[in-house]
Structure formats: structure tokens, C-alpha cells
Amino acid sequence: MNESESEMQARLLAKALPFMQRYENKTIVVKYGGHAMGNPELGKAFASDIALLKQSGVNPIVVHGGGPQIGAMLNKMGIESKFEGGLRVTDQKTVEIVEMVLAGSINKEIVALINQTGEWAIGLCGKDGNMVFAEKARKTVKDPDSNIERVLDLGFVGEVVEVDRTLLDLLARSEMIPVIAPVAPGRDGATYNINADTFAGAIAGALNATRLLFLTDVPGVLDKNGQLIKELSVAEARALIADGTISGGMIPKVETCIDAIKAGVQGVVILNGKTAHSVLLEIFTEHGIGTLIVP
Ligand SMILES: Nc1ncnc2c1ncn2[C@@H]1O[C@H](COP(=O)(O)OP(=O)(O)O)[C@@H](O)[C@H]1O
Numbered sequence: 001m002n003e004s005e006s007e008m009q010a011r012l013l014a015k016a017l018p019f020m021q022r023y024e025n026k027t028i029v030v031k032y033g034g035h036a037m038g039n040p041e042l043g044k045a046f047a048s049d050i051a052l053l054k055q056s057g058v059n060p061i062v063v064h065g066g067g068p069q070i071g072a073m074l075n076k077m078g079i080e081s082k083f084e085g086g087l088r089v090t091d092q093k094t095v096e097i098v099e100m101v102l103a104g105s106i107n108k109e110i111v112a113l114i115n116q117t118g119e120w121a122i123g124l125c126g127k128d129g130n131m132v133f134a135e136k137a138r139k140t141v142k143d144p145d146s147n148i149e150r151v152l153d154l155g156f157v158g159e160v161v162e163v164d165r166t167l168l169d170l171l172a173r174s175e176m177i178p179v180i181a182p183v184a185p186g187r188d189g190a191t192y193n194i195n196a197d198t199f200a201g202a203i204a205g206a207l208n209a210t211r212l213l214f215l216t217d218v219p220g221v222l223d224k225n226g227q228l229i230k231e232l233s234v235a236e237a238r239a240l241i242a243d244g245t246i247s248g249g250m251i252p253k254v255e256t257c258i259d260a261i262k263a264g265v266q267g268v269v270i271l272n273g274k275t276a277h278s279v280l281l282e283i284f285t286e287h288g289i290g291t292l293i294v295p
């Protein structure tokens with residue numbers, strides 16, 4: 001017989017009880033990616049996990065993406081998505097749509113899901129409470145043939161330059177769970193589109209978070225035989241990038257993990273967002289389910 005959602009929740013909850021005090025009063029930043037959002041049942045399970053963290057005395061902060069959803073909206077408006085080095089080339093029209101989708105519909109969808117559990121979520125972006133300031137990203141790429149470095153003009157793609165903890169510290173002492181979209185203003189008055197992984201890393205670093213979780217579409221970092229690696233030091237993670245075991249989209253993700261650890265996060269976990277209740281299974285079980293990266 002298939003287990004119902006409520007039966008599954010009850011079973012996981014019983015297992016979680018012994019571990020619930022481990023992260024009391026600790027900050028856990030969870031990056032919820034656009035690909036993990038597609039399935040309504042998974043979305044509900046995610047919201048109930050975040051609610052349970054809050055009820056257990058943890059300070060959960062959700063940072064979300066929405067790349068595929070931005071792509072779909074741009075498509076509707078007849079605008080083509082273009083990426084360079086994994087980042088969306090963002091002109092003025094595009095940044096308006098990015099803000100509308102990320103800080104608008106997606107942000108409110110996640111807030112509503114968490115609120116449906118009976119908890120209180122509040123939707124924000126970097127602009128709210130002067131939380132995050134960005135500046136134009138300065139990215140370069142190396143031409144593989146000539147080896148010449150080229151500066152990329154990505155338009156309104158930003159890098160975080162400043163995080164002010166005031167609002168997040170205030171919310172940590174309240175009933176509210178912050179849900180943050182990776183959009184931030186520049187000191188120049190422009191609005192910047194920031195990669196959600198990078199944004200989550202900057203927030204977690206500024207708060208010296210105990211854990212930063214990256215929900216993705218694989219169980220974690222896999223070794224050469226496709227087996228999950230349970231724990232990695234920064235040095236081991238770098239070695240896996242250098243020898244090609246870590247490739248593609250996993251490279252910037254692991255690099256973001258390393259940057260977050262350098263910025264003061266105690267441990268970063270890459271885990272499968274497509275597993276129901278993955279947050280609960282990571283935080284409230286003895287060994288977690290993903291790859292833990294530590295200093
Ligand atoms: N060693 C590795 N372990 C796990 N995934 C890897 C590895 N090397 C490359 N990848 C790829 O990285 C992908 C995750 O990166 P990405 O698609 O950018 O994540 P997201 O869209 O969730 O931000 C995986 O789906 C996998 O194809």
C-alpha cells in the first residue's frame with residue numbers, strides 16, 4: 001500500500017524527534033531552486049519542512065530561484081533567454097520581468113505555501129529593509145581556442161557587495177519566516193538580477209549561518225562511479241573540480257559553497273530537492289541525505 005503524505009509526515013516526524021534540539025536558535029538558509037518547484041506535492045512537503053524547522057526553534061531563511069519560470073515568462077513576451085557562463089544576460093526589459101517573476105509571483109507562491117501550514121512567512125527581496133546591495137557583475141571568460149580572457153557584459157546581472165543583517169535579525173526574533181528573492185538594488189539606483197545560489201551564499205555568509213542547504217536535482221556531489229560523497233572538505237572539493245569529477249553546473253555550485261564557508265558558514269549541504277521532505281531528512285536525521293561540505 002502506498003504511504004499517504006500525512007502517514008509519511010508522521011513517520012518522518014517520529015524519526016526527527018531525537019534531533020530536534022540540535023539546531024535550536026541556529027540559522028539555516030535554504031536555497032530553493034526553480035527546478036525543484038515544478039511539482040505541487042513537493043512544494044507542499046518543502047513548505048511543511050520549513051514550518052517544522054521554525055516550530056523546532058530553528059531560524060530558517062528561504063532564498064529562492066526561478067530560472068525556468070523567468071524563461072517561460074520571457075518566452076510568453078517573445079523575448080529569448082540568453083546565458084553566458086551560466087548567468088542570464090539581463091537587459092532593462094529583462095530585469096523588469098525578472099523582478100516581476102522572482103519578487104512577485106514566485107515569491108508569493110512560496111509565502112502562500114508556508115502560510116498554508118499555519119506558520120507566518122514574509123516575502124522579501126534584497127531591496128526590502130536595505131537588506132542587500134549589489135553592483136554590476138564583472139565576469140570574464142577565457143576563449144578555449146585562443147586562451148584570451150574576454151570581459152562579459154551581462155547587463156543588469158549583479159554581485160552582492162553588502163548585506164545588512166538588521167531586518168533578518170529582527171525577523172529571527174519574530175514569528176516570521178523570511179522568503180527572499182535574489183533581486184537587489186545598486187547604489188547607482190539600478191535593479192540587479194543575481195544568481196540565486198550566489199545570493200543565498202552571501203546571505204548565509206553575512207549571518208554566519210550554521211547550515212546552508214542547496215536543493216538541486218541530484219543526491220549531492222557524486223564520485224567518479226556515481227556514488228554519493230557524504231562529506232567533503234574545501235580542499236577535497238577543489239581537488240574534485242581540478243580532476244574533472246565535478247563538472248558543468250556543479251562547478252559554480254561547489255565554488256559558491258566554498259565561498260560561503262570562507263565567509264563564515266559552518267557547513268554547506270548539496271542535496272536532492274526532488275526527494276520529498278529532503279530538508280527534514282537532512283536536518284533532523286543523524287547523518288543527513290546530501291553532501292556536507294565543511295572547512
Ligand atoms: N560530480 C558531480 N556530482 C553531481 N552532479 C554533477 C557532478 N558533476 C556535474 N554534475 C551536474 O551538475 C548538475 C547540478 O547543477 P545545476 O544543474 O546547475 O543545478 P541547479 O539547476 O539545481 O542549480 C547535476 O544535475 C549534474 O548533471
Ligand SMILES: CC(=O)N[C@@H](CCC(=O)OP(=O)(O)O)C(=O)O
Binds near residue numbers: 065087157
Ligand atoms: C543572473 C542570473 O542568471 N539570475 C538567475 C536568477 C534566478 C535563479 O538563479 O534561479 P534558479 O536557482 O532556479 O536557477 C536567472 O535570471 O535565471
